[in-house]
Amino acid sequence: MKRAVAFAVCLFAVALGAAAQPTCSSSPQLSYGATQAANLKVSVWSIDFIGCTNVPAFTPNAPITILLGTTSFTGTVLQYSAGDPNALIGQNPFVTFTLPNSGTSTTDAIEAQYKSSTATLQVGGKNIALALTEPLNVRQQSFQFGPATAGDTTGGGGSPSSGSSQAFRFQYSGTYTRRPPFSSRGDRKSTSLWNRFEKDVTLSIDTTDQKTGFVDNNSFDAGLYLPGLSIQSVLAQGRVGVDAKYSRGIHSPSPSNLDVTGAFSGWLPFLQTINIMPKGAQQRGSPASLALQYGYRSQRTTGSSTTGATFTGSAGYHFYVIDSYRVDFTTTTTWTEKPASGLPHTQHDFKAQILYASSPTSKFNIATSVENGSISPVARKVRNYFIGVALSQVFESRAGGNQ
Amino acid sequence: MASSKKPAQGSGTQPSGSQSPSSSQHPSSGQYQTGAPSGTTPAAAPDVNTSSLNCVIAGLAFIGIKADANTSVDFGAIDSDALCVSMAHAIESCMAAQGWIVKPLSSDLKLLRKQQRRAPVSQLASNVATYSVPASSVGGGSQ
Numbered sequence: 001m002k003r004a005v006a007f008a009v010c011l012f013a014v015a016l017g018a019a020a021q022p023t024c025s026s027s028p029q030l031s032y033g034a035t036q037a038a039n040l041k042v043s044v045w046s047i048d049f050i051g052c053t054n055v056p057a058f059t060p061n062a063p064i065t066i067l068l069g070t071t072s073f074t075g076t077v078l079q080y081s082a083g084d085p086n087a088l089i090g091q092n093p094f095v096t097f098t099l100p101n102s103g104t105s106t107t108d109a110i111e112a113q114y115k116s117s118t119a120t121l122q123v124g125g126k127n128i129a130l131a132l133t134e135p136l137n138v139r140q141q142s143f144q145f146g147p148a149t150a151g152d153t154t155g156g157g158g159s160p161s162s163g164s165s166q167a168f169r170f171q172y173s174g175t176y177t178r179r180p181p182f183s184s185r186g187d188r189k190s191t192s193l194w195n196r197f198e199k200d201v202t203l204s205i206d207t208t209d210q211k212t213g214f215v216d217n218n219s220f221d222a223g224l225y226l227p228g229l230s231i232q233s234v235l236a237q238g239r240v241g242v243d244a245k246y247s248r249g250i251h252s253p254s255p256s257n258l259d260v261t262g263a264f265s266g267w268l269p270f271l272q273t274i275n276i277m278p279k280g281a282q283q284r285g286s287p288a289s290l291a292l293q294y295g296y297r298s299q300r301t302t303g304s305s306t307t308g309a310t311f312t313g314s315a316g317y318h319f320y321v322i323d324s325y326r327v328d329f330t331t332t333t334t335w336t337e338k339p340a341s342g343l344p345h346t347q348h349d350f351k352a353q354i355l356y357a358s359s360p361t362s363k364f365n366i367a368t369s370v371e372n373g374s375i376s377p378v379a380r381k382v383r384n385y386f387i388g389v390a391l392s393q394v395f396e397s398r399a400g401g402n403q
Numbered sequence: 404m405a406s407s408k409k410p411a412q413g414s415g416t417q418p419s420g421s422q423s424p425s426s427s428q429h430p431s432s433g434q435y436q437t438g439a440p441s442g443t444t445p446a447a448a449p450d451v452n453t454s455s456l457n458c459v460i461a462g463l464a465f466i467g468i469k470a471d472a473n474t475s476v477d478f479g480a481i482d483s484d485a486l487c488v489s490m491a492h493a494i495e496s497c498m499a500a501q502g503w504i505v506k507p508l509s510s511d512l513k514l515l516r517k518q519q520r521r522a523p524v525s526q527l528a529s530n531v532a533t534y535s536v537p538a539s540s541v542g543g544g545s546q
Contacts, residue, residue, distance in 0.1 A: 029510035034492035038499035038538040048510040078536065079506065088522050089511045089530035096506050096534075098541060133509040134488055179485070236467030237489060267467035273480065281523065285480020287467045318480040326480060355479075363519035364479055 021124060024052035027131035030066075030119050032110055042098035043109050044078070047121060047130060055093040056123060057082070064097045066109075067127070069116025073109050075099040114181045137178050144171040148208060148215075167208035169215070176201045180227065198225045198239065211251040219247035223263060236287070238266025243293060255340040259310055261295030275320045280360050283323070289316040301340040308338030326364045328353040349373035451503055455532040458497035459524055465493035472525050478512070479519030487512035494531065504541050506534040 022028070033044040045066075049055045058064065058080040066073050075097045083093040099109040113119060119130040148169035178199040202221040208214040225241030243263045248256035271288035290313070297310035314332040321327070331350040339345055351371040355364035449457070456472060463470045466486045470476065481487060491508035498505045508531070515522060 031491075031507035031509040033499075033505065033507035034496040035499040035504055035538075037496055038502070038504060038541075040499075040504075040538065040541055042541060044504055044507060044541065046507040046510070048514075050510065050514060078504075078541065079534065081534070087530050087533075088515060088520065088527050089508065090506065090534055091511070091514065094506065133507075133513065230465070236465065237486060267482075269464070269467040269469060272469050281473055281475040283475050283477050283480075283521065284463070284468050284470050285477045286482040286486065287469075289482060316482070318477075320477075326477065328480070357521075360475075361521055363521070364477070 021126060022049055022052040022055045022128065024049065024128075026051055027129050028052060028121070029133050030113075030121075030130040031133040032113075040098075042075070042100060044096065044098055045075070045109070046094050046096040049083075049093040050091075052093065055082070058095040058097075064095070065122040066099065066130075067118070067120040067122060068109060068112040069118060071112050071116070072122075073099045073112070111181075134179075136181055137176070139174070139176050141174045142172070145169065165213070167210040167214045169208045170205065172203070172205040174203045196226065197241070198227045199223070200225065205250070207250045216249035216251050217247065218250055219245055221245040225263065229266065233269050236267040236269050238264065240264050243295075255299055255301040255343070258298045258300075259293075259295060261293040261310065261312070263291070263293045265289070265291035271317070273318045273320065275323075277322045278320070279323050283320050283326075285318040285326075286316075290314070297336055297338075299336070299338070299340045299343075304340075306338040306340060308336065310337065311335045323360055324357055325367075326355045326357070328355065347373070449501065451532045451535050452528070454498060454501040454503055455505075455535065456525070456528040458494045458501070459528045459531060461497045462490040462494035463524070466490045470524050472528070474524045476522045476524060476527070477519075478515040478522060481516055484513050484516060487516050498531070498535060499538065502538050503535040504538050505531055 029048040029050055031046050031048065033046075035044050058077045060077050060079065062077045064075050064077050066075065078096040078098060080095045081090050081093060083091055085091055113132060114136060119132060121128040121130055146169060148167045149165060180196050180198060200221070200223045202219075204217075204219050204221070206215055206217045208216070221243065222245075223241055223243040225239040227237070227239040229238035229240065230236055231238075241263050243259070243261050245259045245261075246256065247259075266289070267286055268288045268290055273283065273285050273287065275282050292314075293310075293312040295310060296307060298305060298307045312332065312334045314330065316328070316330045318329075319327050329350070329352045331348070333349075334347045336343075336345055349371075350373055351369065353369040354367045356367040357364045460470055460472075463476065466481070466489055468476065468481075478487070488509045491512045494508055495505055
């Protein structure tokens with residue numbers, strides 16, 4: 001009897017799947033929930049069909065099959081929603097379901113996803129590729145390019161002492177991050193010490209087609225960090241680690257810097273976003289952020305090199321003015337104990353973005369931005385006024401291989 | 404609809420007391436600290452609407468944002484997707500600690516950030532309540 005019921009349920013699910021195949025502009029998102037506190041013997045997952053049409057209606061309590069790599073998991077559907085575009089949660093169609101979670105098995109679903117390079121939903125005899133919401137490996141790229149105008153090297157606003165006051169500016173940032181895996185067992189013991197660290201590699205290019213008078217700040221940066229540090233009301237999402245960075249100009253290879261530093265960063269809950277002259281509800285974004293680095297800098301110039309201490313501090317802050325304006329402010333200061341000849345001990349850089357929203361519920365759009373200063377082995381004090389086009393591209397991939 | 408839901412009582416899934424907004428979590432390793440501060444007596448589990456509001460506030464506090472029911476969260480000013488994922492897991496863990504299983508929220512919160520939505524905390528909490536079920540009703544699967 002039970003077999004007959006199960007067979008009928010399977011037939012029903014197959015019929016549903018055959019009747020509807022989702023068409024998506026991007027892969028549906030696969031997510032898991034943090035439910036350790038409930039001591040369940042299953043893990044809870046969802047598939048969000050973002051940007052999809054013709055999504056099949058899943059039936060609660062029906063079986064659902066997911067392939068994590070080559071391992072097949074059959075779970076049970078908990079909920080299905082066709083989506084509500086006006087909602088904040090569940091805007092798109094989604095299905096939630098449970099998968100077995102032994103907590104100790106090597107085939108634990110949460111851990112299995114980290115050991116695979118693909119995730120697939122099997123519905124109606126067809127496979128639908130899924131994207132993981134929390135991949136271990138993330139690659140991101142962004143490009144900006146456009147005309148830039150420079151003032152003189154003292155920041156006086158006149159033409160540079162040599163060369164053109166006009167240039168074509170190109171900015172690129174490429175980042176690879178490997179994050180620590182989530183442990184389905186709710187503790188850190190199941191994750192090796194090495195895998196508890198976050199690894200970042202960044203290539204940054206900010207230069208122009210002019211040899212002098214403009215920013216020429218390019219670097220390669222690699223870091224190893226222990227994330228997830230919190231001190232109530234003082235620090236949120238902090239991380240500590242070590243960082244190595246090589247920077248130099250493209251047009252002027254000398255001088256160049258090699259920094260090896262200890263690094264700390266995090267958000268400061270005691271410095272919340274402020275609302276100046278608010279008319280409606282208080283608005284909140286991330287609180288003030290702080291990043292500090294201290295270590296040694298080896299600075300090379302033609303025929304000589306110096307080594308000394310270096311310190312870099314960066315801060316970011318958001319604030320609101322009469323509900324309709326948001327200001328995003330970031331600033332960085334670098335101090336070098338023994339700078340190369342002709343370079344200052346201290347360099348500053350700041351950027352302020354002013355955003356405007358036409359109504360209390362609409363999103364903020366960038367109205368204008370102001371940037372001043374430069375931190376680079378080459379440029380010392382150059383004002384750049386930049387209006388350009390920004391492109392960004394994000395690639396995400398899973399671990400592929402053991403944790 | 405959601406207000407009629409009651410969390411699992413005495414089902415073995417109930418944690419030690421209610422979640423405080425200041426509870427903390429280690430998102431990267433999945434290490435969550437849930438439940439009442441030490442030394443407190445477990446209280447009766449709140450209904451799903453109270454739990455969801457407390458847990459949304461706790462999730463925001465986990466990424467450093469102090470909020471209450473009258474606050475609006477500007478997801479465009481949340482500095483990274485990783486913060487949204489951390490907040491999602493903090494809310495899920497908090498709800499689980501109070502006997503509720505909520506839909507995994509990571510992709511929803513990342514989408515809000517991508518859309519740069521401004522979200523009233525009360526509406527977020529209401530939506531979380533809508534997609535929560537008692538932990539006692541969650542069954543198992545098979546491999």
